[in-house]
Amino acid sequence: MTNTTRDVKMEENTKDLSDYLSAFKRRRSAIAATYLVIFTLGVIVALVWPPTYESSATILIEEQEVPRELVQSTVTSYATQRIQMISQRVMTRANLMELIEKYGLYRDELERQTTEEVLAAMQENIGIEMISAEVIDPRSGRPMPATIAFELSFQGENPDQVQKVTSELTNLYLNENLKQRTSKAAQSLAFMSDEANRLRRKISNLETELADFKEKHLHSLPEQAQLTTQLMDRTERQLDDVDNQINALEDRKFYLEGQLGQIEPHGQDVEMNPAARLKALRTQYFALSARYSPEHPDVRRLQREIKSLEEETGLGPDRESLLTERDRLQTELAALKEKYAPEHPDVVKVQKTLDELNTRIAELPATPPAQRMPDNPAYVTLQSQLESTLNDIRSQEARKAQLEADLKKYEQRLAAAPAVEREYSSMRRELENTVAKYQEITAKEMQAQIAQQLESESKGERFTLIDPAALPEEPVSPNRPAIIFLSFVLALGSGFGLAAVAESLDHAIRGARGVANVLQVMPLAAIPYQPTAGESRKRRSRKWKVLGAAAVGVLVAVLAVHFFMSPLDVLWFRVLRKAGDMTGMDFIG
Structure with missing residues (x-):
């Protein structure tokens, strides 16, 4: 069981x-x-x-005819990037709607759908396929993929419309590429020209400012420093020479004045003429008074002789001599007051002498009596030499003042030289940099002109239509045998599957x-x-x-x-x- x-x-x-x-x-x-x-x-x-037909056109991207080593194009972007940019410009709403209205596309869809949906469907029916190849990169020497062509296609139900739309799109791509390259070359040239003009104006302004600066600080410029130093050395040597000459002329003046005081201007002997001797003693007295004190023996001796001759000749002191003596006493009194009190005997004594002298000057007539012209040849000769010496002294003193002013001016130039040099160097550096940049921009402007000529003559990189859009003979979809076969398989599988269940x-x-x-x-x-x-x-x-x-x-x-x-x-x-x-x-x- x-x-x-x-x-x-x-x-x-x-x-x-x-x-x-x-x-x-x-x-x-x-x-x-x-x-x-x-x-x-x-x-x-x-x-x-419904069958879907497709028409396509192949566009080759050709290299520029002139080698890049000779002429550099202003369009430096990659081909794929440019194609994408051109696609964005071509597939605008205005262009697509113009094609739809021109060729009567999507009539049924426009009745059931919105315009945006129809435009989206048309963009999906437009295809771009890049064709790449391995090329040698001239910069690295290594093979790399590069776009050498691209295929532009359009799909639709009407083969005639598909061919026409594809041809229209191809023309739009070709024209847009040419327009973009020409426009970019023109924009590059315009920018370079504007930049060159701006730099040219800047150079002109900098040159004007530099010229004005050099004119204003002509003697303080760096290249003038050595010359200014040489001028200072020469001026200092000239000042030493002038000082020596002035000292020699002063000695000569004192000598001539002493000789002139011992000669009778009217032909009499000095030793026999009390008036001439009185005059000579007064000159000698003033000279000794300037060197010694009033208590000096020589000064006292001269005072006694002068007083004796004045009593003998009856000639009092002349106004000029009294004024000179008053100046000396005033100087002496000022010196004593700095050292002693006003009650000091020396101060009182000098003050008393000065008062008496002022009284004597007040008693003298304001206008001295006219004197007779000297006729003694020796006196006239010495007098001429003295006047010449005085003129030489004044000339040398004027020259000394001028040399001192020049020396001060040279010192001011050297003192201002560092600041002037900094500003001058800064201006020159800016001018040199601007000139260098202007030369660089000018060279680029010439390259931009050549590049523009290259693009205008279509000798640069360009799109060439090598396979125009053809009338499609067979639809690309649907694949009817495949659909029928899949339907057969699906039908059998569904029938037996339903029976098994x-x-x-x-x-x-x-x-x-x-x-x-x-x-x-x-x-x-x-x-x-x-x-x-x-x-x-x-x-x-x-x-x-x-x-x-x-x-x-x-x-x-x-x-x-x-x-x-x-x-x-x-x-x-x-x-x-x-x-x-x-x-x-x-x-x-």
Whole structure:
């Protein structure tokens, strides 16, 4: 009994081909209906899906004709970057709307969607594919990927429109590239020209300021420092020479005055003429008074002789001599007052003498009597020499004052030289830097002019159309055979999958194995099932219901295609045209 039960369980878990064939026979209607619906829908989709055509144009990025070592272009960005920039400028709202209106694109979509959605769809239909190659970088000498061309494409339902739109987009890209390069070259040249003009004006202003500064500080400039030092040395030597000459002339003046005082101006001998001797003694007295004190023996001796001669000749002191003596006493009194009190005997004595002298001067007539011109040749000669000596002294003193003024001026120049040198060096440095920058900008301006000429003659890097947009002959999508094949596979899989699920959920007892599974023993015999007339009617009714449901499904699918995808007459026209294209026959005409 145990072995029999074990055999029953093993047979239960093991299904042979007959079991699967039985399940297929029981579920063949459901499998057929599911397959028919899904496969029909897939075929309909494959046939009614509108074709999408694509037209493309290839644009080559050519290097400039003139070597870059000779002429440097003002456009230095990479080709990929420029293409992206051009795309942003080409795919603007205005350009795309102009293409849509010009070629009548997206008419149905414009009725159902907003303008922004239509523009987004058009941008998705425009494709740009870069074509790269390995090139040698001239700077590093290493191979690197570089964009040498790009492919511009457009997709749509109408092949003629697709070709025209692709051609229009190609022209926009070519024109925009030329416009951008020309504009950039012109902008670079304009900037360099403006910068050169600005630097030129700045150089002119700096030169004017430097010239004014040099004119204002002509003798304090750094290059004049050595000359100023030499002038100072020479001036100091000249001052020493002038001082020596003045001292010599002073000695000569004293000598001539002494000689002149001993000669009678009217031809008489000095030793025999008391008046001339009185005059000479007065001159000698003034000279000694300037050197010795009043108590000196020589000074007292001269005073006694002068007094004796004045009594003898009756000639009092002249006004000039008294004034000179008064000046001397005033100087002496001032010196004594600095040393002693006003009651000091010496101060009182000198003050008394000065008062007496002032009294004598007041008693003298204001205008001295006219004197007779001297006629003694020796006196006249000495007098002329004395006047010449006095003139020489005055001339040397004037020259000395001028030399001292010059020396002070030279010292001021040297004192101001460091500050002037700093400012002068700063101005020169700024001028030199500006000139160097101006020369650099001028060279770049010339390069910009050549680069502009290069771009205007289209000899620089340029876009060249090597493969224009062609009329597409075959659509790029949809792939109808692939859709039909996938529909076939999906329909079969769905049908058998539905049958497997239904079979797994069905717990009915069928066959000897089913009985053995319930009773745990194998039956002695199996009697085939004989359906009743009612069951046969129900089975036929169920079959018709399945067929009806399949027909309704197909009808619903057709209606959905007609109302939501494409009208049936248009679909029928497309099917006939496709059939004609495939067979070479005209089913439409």
